[in-house]
Amino acid sequence: MRNRLRELRGELGWSQQALAGRLDVSRQTVNALETGRYDPSLPLAFKLGRLFKLKIEQIFDDDAKP
Amino acid sequence: MTDRLNKADAGHRAPSGIDFLLLLVWIVSLIVAAQLFVRSQGLIWPIIAAAVGVLSLAAWLWRLERARRASVNLVDRAFGSFTLRNTLLVLGYVLSLVLAMSWLDSVTPPFWRIGLLALPSLFLAGWVWAFSAMIQSSDEMMRDLRIRAVALSAGTVLLLATIWGLFAQLLDAPDLPAYLLLPGFALGYGVALQIIGGADA
Numbered sequence: 053m054r055n056r057l058r059e060l061r062g063e064l065g066w067s068q069q070a071l072a073g074r075l076d077v078s079r080q081t082v083n084a085l086e087t088g089r090y091d092p093s094l095p096l097a098f099k100l101g102r103l104f105k106l107k108i109e110q111i112f113d114d115d116a117k118p
Numbered sequence: 119m120t121d122r123l124n125k126a127d128a129g130h131r132a133p134s135g136i137d138f139l140l141l142l143v144w145i146v147s148l149i150v151a152a153q154l155f156v157r158s159q160g161l162i163w164p165i166i167a168a169a170v171g172v173l174s175l176a177a178w179l180w181r182l183e184r185a186r187r188a189s190v191n192l193v194d195r196a197f198g199s200f201t202l203r204n205t206l207l208v209l210g211y212v213l214s215l216v217l218a219m220s221w222l223d224s225v226t227p228p229f230w231r232i233g234l235l236a237l238p239s240l241f242l243a244g245w246v247w248a249f250s251a252m253i254q255s256s257d258e259m260m261r262d263l264r265i266r267a268v269a270l271s272a273g274t275v276l277l278l279a280t281i282w283g284l285f286a287q288l289l290d291a292p293d294l295p296a297y298l299l300l301p302g303f304a305l306g307y308g309v310a311l312q313i314i315g316g317a318d319a
Contacts, residue, residue, distance in 0.1 A: 073191040077257035080318045089318065090259045 054113045058086045060104050075099055140178040147171035152216065179205065196255035203248040211241035242300060263315045270314065271306030275299060 061071050068082045075082070075096065084090035092100065101108045151167035179202060186198030214237040225231055253264050279299060285291040311319040 069191070072193070076192045078191070078193045078197075078260055081257050081259040084259055084318050093258050096258060 053088060053091050054115065055085065055088065056111055057082075057100070060106075060111065061086075074103060137178065137181055140174050140181070144171045144175040144178055147174065175209075193255070193257045193260070197252065200248055200252035200255075204245065207241050207245045207248060211238050211245065214238040214241055246300075259318070263311065263319060266314050267307050267310040267319075270310040271303050274306050274310075275303045278302075 057071075061068070066074075068086075069079045072079045072082045077096070081090065085092060097108045097112065100111055104111060147167050148171035151164045151171055154164040154167060182198065182202055186195055186202070189195050189198065218234040218238060222231060222234055225234060253261060253268070256264055279294055279296075282291070282294045286293050
């Protein structure tokens with residue numbers, strides 16, 4: 053699943069470790085999320101949405117056709 | 119920009135050269151102390167080597183605990199706790215095993231003989247508890263990786279042990295040293311984690 057995490061993190065000037073600290077996950081998890089190797093659970097996706105003040109679908113794109 | 123985005127924050131400290139040096143010194147000096155003690159060539163040099171080992175171990179643990187406390191990330195702190203517990207429990211296991219192996223023949227009351235062997239067993243049980251606690255305190259991705267590594271390693275060890283058992287039972291191969299199962303599982307877990315997780319592990 054594609055996402056804008058790296059871009060959003062960059063806009064706030066946070067490192068991966070800083071974002072990991074705000075989400076209470078490891079830096080490896082942030083890295084895996086950004087590179088699309090791991091899709092987050094719903095609770096983590098909502099946490100990301102709240103952190104960046106965006107809807108989940110504004111952060112993640114599942115490439116699904118309507 | 120890329121460097122800045124990947125950079126760790128102030129307060130988050132990756133293991134440094136000093137940490138690796140201390141790790142190397144305490145492991146090597148404790149092995150040397152044990153070897154000198156077993157060869158019984160006087161007590162002075164084993165004591166000196168053991169003192170170097172204990173001091174460098176204490177410094178290593180102190181730096182580890184300081185880094186753990188400095189981290190604001192709950193997951194990092196939990197893993198730091200596991201590293202501390204893991205080191206102390208494995209050390210306790212090795213030391214109590216050496217004691218048991220050295221004294222078992224000279225101790226005759228059954229109660230003391232059982233007690234001598236129960237001590238390393240307790241350290242092993244403690245390690246299993248610390249390992250489980252570490253997995254439970256991991257975040258969702260790392261927990262997923264670690265549980266898959268546990269399944270792969272446990273499955274492989276059970277399969278190999280069962281095959282060995284068949285050979286021992288039917289072809290008179292030597293019996294499986296069953297005390298190697300848990301260390302074998304731990305080794306297999308480390309390998310499996312690297313295979314499954316790669317850079318994320």
